[in-house]
Amino acid sequence: xxxxxxxxxxxxxxxxxxxxxxxxxxxSDSYEISxxxxxxxxxxxxxxxxxxNLIAQSLKQGHSNSIGVVVSSVDNPFFSQIINGIESVAxxxxxxxxxxxxxxxxxxxxxxxxxxxHRSVDGMLVAISTETQNIDHLKKLQQHGLPIIFFDxxxxxMDTHKVTVENFKGAYDSTAYLVNLGYKRIAHITSxxxxxxxxxxxxxxxxxxxxxxxxxxxxxxxxxxxxGRDREKxxxxxxxxxxxxxxxxxxxxxxxxxxxxxxxxxxxxKKRVPQDVALLGFSNTILADILNPPxxxxxxxxFEMGKEATRMLIHLIKDEHPLTKFETIVxxxxxxxxxxxxxxx
Amino acid sequence: xxxxxxxxxxxxxxxxxxxxxxxxxxxSDSYEISxxxxxxxxxxxxxxxxxxNLIAQSLKQGHSNSIGVVVSSVDNPFFSQIINGIESVAxxxxxxxxxxxxxxxxxxxxxxxxxxxHRSVDGMLVAISTETQNIDHLKKLQQHGLPIIFFDxxxxxMDTHKVTVENFKGAYDSTAYLVNLGYKRIAHITSxxxxxxxxxxxxxxxxxxxxxxxxxxxxxxxxxxxxGRDREKxxxxxxxxxxxxxxxxxxxxxxxxxxxxxxxxxxxxKKRVPQDVALLGFSNTILADILNPPxxxxxxxxFEMGKEATRMLIHLIKDEHPLTKFETIVxxxxxxxxxxxxxxx
DNA sequence: CTGAAAGCGCTAACAA
DNA sequence: TTGTTAGCGCTTTCAG
Numbered sequence: 001x002x003x004x005x006x007x008x009x010x011x012x013x014x015x016x017x018x019x020x021x022x023x024x025x026x027x028s029d030s031y032e033i034s035x036x037x038x039x040x041x042x043x044x045x046x047x048x049x050x051x052x053n054l055i056a057q058s059l060k061q062g063h064s065n066s067i068g069v070v071v072s073s074v075d076n077p078f079f080s081q082i083i084n085g086i087e088s089v090a091x092x093x094x095x096x097x098x099x100x101x102x103x104x105x106x107x108x109x110x111x112x113x114x115x116x117x118h119r120s121v122d123g124m125l126v127a128i129s130t131e132t133q134n135i136d137h138l139k140k141l142q143q144h145g146l147p148i149i150f151f152d153x154x155x156x157x158m159d160t161h162k163v164t165v166e167n168f169k170g171a172y173d174s175t176a177y178l179v180n181l182g183y184k185r186i187a188h189i190t191s192x193x194x195x196x197x198x199x200x201x202x203x204x205x206x207x208x209x210x211x212x213x214x215x216x217x218x219x220x221x222x223x224x225x226x227x228g229r230d231r232e233k234x235x236x237x238x239x240x241x242x243x244x245x246x247x248x249x250x251x252x253x254x255x256x257x258x259x260x261x262x263x264x265x266x267x268x269x270k271k272r273v274p275q276d277v278a279l280l281g282f283s284n285t286i287l288a289d290i291l292n293p294p295x296x297x298x299x300x301x302x303f304e305m306g307k308e309a310t311r312m313l314i315h316l317i318k319d320e321h322p323l324t325k326f327e328t329i330v331x332x333x334x335x336x337x338x339x340x341x342x343x344x345x
Numbered sequence: 346x347x348x349x350x351x352x353x354x355x356x357x358x359x360x361x362x363x364x365x366x367x368x369x370x371x372x373s374d375s376y377e378i379s380x381x382x383x384x385x386x387x388x389x390x391x392x393x394x395x396x397x398n399l400i401a402q403s404l405k406q407g408h409s410n411s412i413g414v415v416v417s418s419v420d421n422p423f424f425s426q427i428i429n430g431i432e433s434v435a436x437x438x439x440x441x442x443x444x445x446x447x448x449x450x451x452x453x454x455x456x457x458x459x460x461x462x463h464r465s466v467d468g469m470l471v472a473i474s475t476e477t478q479n480i481d482h483l484k485k486l487q488q489h490g491l492p493i494i495f496f497d498x499x500x501x502x503m504d505t506h507k508v509t510v511e512n513f514k515g516a517y518d519s520t521a522y523l524v525n526l527g528y529k530r531i532a533h534i535t536s537x538x539x540x541x542x543x544x545x546x547x548x549x550x551x552x553x554x555x556x557x558x559x560x561x562x563x564x565x566x567x568x569x570x571x572x573g574r575d576r577e578k579x580x581x582x583x584x585x586x587x588x589x590x591x592x593x594x595x596x597x598x599x600x601x602x603x604x605x606x607x608x609x610x611x612x613x614x615k616k617r618v619p620q621d622v623a624l625l626g627f628s629n630t631i632l633a634d635i636l637n638p639p640x641x642x643x644x645x646x647x648f649e650m651g652k653e654a655t656r657m658l659i660h661l662i663k664d665e666h667p668l669t670k671f672e673t674i675v676x677x678x679x680x681x682x683x684x685x686x687x688x689x690x
Numbered sequence: 691c692t693g694a695a696a697g698c699g700c701t702a703a704c705a706a
Numbered sequence: 707t708t709g710t711t712a713g714c715g716c717t718t719t720c721a722g
Binding site: 363364365366367370377378379382401403404405406407 | 707709710715716
């Protein structure tokens with residue numbers, strides 16, 4: 001077992017014939033220490049490349065200057081954008097981030113969350129997995145004083161800061177947009193799992209239809225596998241859609257993976273987009289404008305979401321007086337019009 | 346400052362009228378402890394949701410069961426695939442990963458690497474930033490016994506395990522493939538920064554050309570901004586290419602971001618692909634087959650790379666007898682033929 | 691201005 | 707079989 005043996009304070013103390021506490025104070029520029037000694041210590045430390053043992057500091061101080069991030073998978077453009085945002089503010093504030101992935105599994109989420117807690121993270125940023133219904137594991141930690149913030153997927157079940165996007169409005173506006181374009185049979189492909197995100201988008205879709213005088217046709221609504229990984233499930237759904245007496249003229253897909261996989265399947269099935277069927281969906285891929293066809297899509301401010309959540313978290317962490325009122329930030333979505341649903345001629 | 350106050354061993358000891366060390370041993374199922382006491386302790390621990398303080402364990406044992414990962418940015422499909430691979434084996438082996446991003450900056454790399462080291466990571470997986478020429482910061486840590494493994498971007502400057510892909514061969518084969526397809530003016534867009542990866546690919550490109558009896562024309566080789574973030578630099582390069590007396594009939598792009606951004610710019614410039622100019626490039630986007638046109642590209646086994654590197658690292662970490670011979674794993678690339686360079690009619 | 695001592699939570703010799 | 711003690715590296719009273 002190899003292990004990195006670094007220079008410690010005691011080493012410095014011994015070398016300089018001082019006590020460890022003097023060294024400690026000198027290094028933190030305490031007013032109690034003479035300039036001369038500070039010089040001496042700092043010079044020696046610099047020369048010998050001393051860096052404090054952060055684990056020891058953590059143990060002593062009860063906090064670690066690190067925050068835990070729980071996402072389903074980093075291999076997802078939306079989440080990696082968020083992580084980028086998180087990192088950007090965490091870094092500036094002197095925190096580093098520990099990432100763990102749930103892969104949409106409740107068990108993994110519980111395991112990871114507890115692991116992070118016992119690694120003494122100072123706070124957590126979590127997007128709960130699609131599978132989790134029960135969040136006792138998070139509540140318990142919060143009750144013990146661990147600041148936890150939700151982003152993207154939230155739940156009313158716990159009172160804390162939250163950052164989401166305008167899921168309802170985004171879906172509502174896009175659906176209305178499609179109706180205005182002349183589409184009549186608007187299919188909606190959403191997740192098989194129940195998340196706040198999917199629920200709100202579905203609601204936005206349905207509300208827009210009825211507001212526009214169309215009826216909600218359940219046969220046009222498909223609930224597909226969690227992350228869209230399950231390509232075959234999606235293929236089935238599409239086949240069913242096209243087998244309908246009145247097949248859809250446009251597909252509104254509720255999340256990133258499903259949007260791109262649908263496009264891919266449509267190609268495979270020799271359906272021309274948008275001539276045979278149009279497509280509009282939530283998607284955060286930066287490649288939307290070079291897809292075939294360029295994809296009209298609703299994008300979410302992933303980077304911003306990460307930043308906001310982290311700002312709030314660090315604020316909570318540093319707050320001496322635990323506050324009583326939590327807030328929910330709702331970020332706007334943006335509809336980027338490209339070529340995949342130009343409207344009915 | 347809120348902080349999570351968890352149940353400690355001392356609490357258990359006190360509650361059960363035992364000593365801390367007995368509790369410790371009971372919890373780790375030591376042979377020295379009676380079944381009765383083990384029962385007692387474990388029941389109490391379970392009931393009160395005891396989990397050991399990992400920070401304290403780390404401090405005591407000198408290792409943390411965590412490994413540091415240094416990449417340029419998680420917001421990059423190739424790296425997020427790698428991280429996925431890393432996580433998959435790390436998790437199985439009981440390690441968790443701490444990710445830090447260099448954003449291709451040498452200074453950030455040094456900072457992050459040192460930070461990780463002093464957080465007592467047990468080992469590091471690093472893809473050095475494009476900017477770093479000098480790797481003393483890594484050498485020093487290695488000399489102190491910290492296992493470090495390179496992936497993707499490697500350097501001969503340090504002796505350790507390395508995992509790369511067949512950059513030379515991948516570029517060589519693709520270039521030869523293009524020549525066989527009848528292309529004569531093959532442009533190559535590579536990075537402005539010097540990395541092993543780019544050097545090898547450029548070499549493969551040049552060698553293939555000369556082997557095939559074509560001459561290497563420097564005006565067809567463009568060195569563009571590091572990560573392709575600099576869209577305008579790339580636009581300039583393309584303009585220069587098309588302003589040539591004999592413009593290229595195909596562009597071979599050396600890395601992911603440049604490949605997709607080039608495609609995007611080509612659209613903007615109203616160049617038809619592949620009619621006006623064909624395109625082939627390294628790319629790990631999973632969206633290649635729904636791009637416009639579907640992109641012929643060389644993909645690298647990111648997930649596998651992450652797995653291999655992590656396996657090697659954990660092996661090194663656990664190795665009692667520091668080995669003397671390091672190996673380099675070279676993973677194969679794969680050419681996926683799609684529609685962006687069908688050949689000259 | 692400097693040092694001795696205690697303690698963060700845990701483990702491991704060594705005693706009992 | 708259980709307990710005592712020391713110590714990982716650092717910070718922080720409290721004395722000197």
